[in-house]
Amino acid sequence: MSVSETEYKIAPAKGSAKAGKVTITIKNAGAIQHALSIENAGPGGKDLKSSTVDPGGTTTLSATIKPGKYEWYCPIDGHRGLGMQGTLVVS
Numbered sequence: 001m002s003v004s005e006t007e008y009k010i011a012p013a014k015g016s017a018k019a020g021k022v023t024i025t026i027k028n029a030g031a032i033q034h035a036l037s038i039e040n041a042g043p044g045g046k047d048l049k050s051s052t053v054d055p056g057g058t059t060t061l062s063a064t065i066k067p068g069k070y071e072w073y074c075p076i077d078g079h080r081g082l083g084m085q086g087t088l089v090v091s
Contacts, residue, residue, distance in 0.1 A: 003072075005053070006030040008079055010072065013086035022090065023062040028053040037075040038088060041065045049075060065090045 002025040004011045015024075028034045032055060038048040042063060050061040067090050074084035 001025070002027065003036065004029045005034040005036070005074060005084065007032065008074075008082035008084045010036070010074065010084050010086050015072070015086065015088045017065070017088065017090050019067045019090050020064060021062065022065045023060055024050075025058060025060050026050050026053055027058045028055055031055050033076060034074045034079065034084070035076055036061055037073055038063075038065075039071045039073075041068075041070045041088070041090075052076065067091055 004027045007030045026036050033052050035052045036050045042048045048063050051059050053059050070088045072086055072088050073080040
């Protein structure tokens, strides 16, 4: 699956994936740095976090994720509060 990040939006805001190994390609289509975090989706309920992506850049986030509904957001400099958030449903 792929997501695109701009100021201050994640598209699509609602993503879906099958449980197991999930790989998300993150493209920064904005003018400032972004990243992607998925709350409680990692081992032991820890948050998953991508590396920081420079404008025009791409990175991937791969992890084994159990079924559930997770919040995803940009963890950089209050971007979440500016609207860079959404949900990921893993079935």
